[in-house]
Amino acid sequence: KQWYQRRVRAVVITKFKFSVSQPWLPSILLHVQLTRRLLESLLVVRHDNSKMHVAHLVFALAYYPALSISINLSCHPTHLTIQFIAIILFSWASLHQYRCHTILAQLRDKTPGVYGMPQGDWFELVSSPHYFAEMIVYVSIFLASGAGMFLGLNCLYQLLNFSLICTPPTHQWYLKKFDDYPKNRKILIPFIY
Numbered sequence: 486k487q488w489y490q491r492r493v494r495a496v497v498i499t500k501f502k503f504s505v506s507q508p509w510l511p512s513i514l515l516h517v518q519l520t521r522r523l524l525e526s527l528l529v530v531r532h533d534n535s536k537m538h539v540a541h542l543v544f545a546l547a548y549y550p551a552l553s554i555s556i557n558l559s560c561h562p563t564h565l566t567i568q569f570i571a572i573i574l575f576s577w578a579s580l581h582q583y584r585c586h587t588i589l590a591q592l593r594d595k596t597p598g599v600y601g602m603p604q605g606d607w608f609e610l611v612s613s614p615h616y617f618a619e620m621i622v623y624v625s626i627f628l629a630s631g632a633g634m635f636l637g638l639n640c641l642y643q644l645l646n647f648s649l650i651c652t653p654p655t656h657q658w659y660l661k662k663f664d665d666y667p668k669n670r671k672i673l674i675p676f677i678y
Contacts, residue, residue, distance in 0.1 A: 508560035511629040512557070517575075518575075518622050563630070570628065574628070578618040578625065588603050588604070602665070613647070619643065
């Protein structure tokens, strides 16, 4: 009986001391992100007459299932401390992304077709903080997965997409639209870009 108790204790300590290689944590984080974004799109964001290009829809319908599969294919052992950091980062970025989408939705609530200058939360630092928060969300999933190659490529895609395609036109629009737009606000990454 004593031998059995020592063996169980050693297994428990070993399991929690070193690493966990199952893809459950990154999968859960990804699905929480996707569910949260769906609920935000349905309940928070105001869409006026905006339209999505069919190519974006087709890409999204292929991208997110592929991302989910890549988690299962490229998950590596990760120390529990890294997983804890990933959960904290994910929660922090998710909260800020929600706040930023709420701020944008409130700007559209006032008068349809008329936009105000976003202020508050990370809007004091960058023009597109919701994209910056999304980048942090995907970096946290990347960390939780053990830095798998496919998820690393996803993080690179997110960075390039947001920094080169999505955010520069938004920043330029704000600068043209609002004479009093803060000149020290960066485009995407606080204090850097």
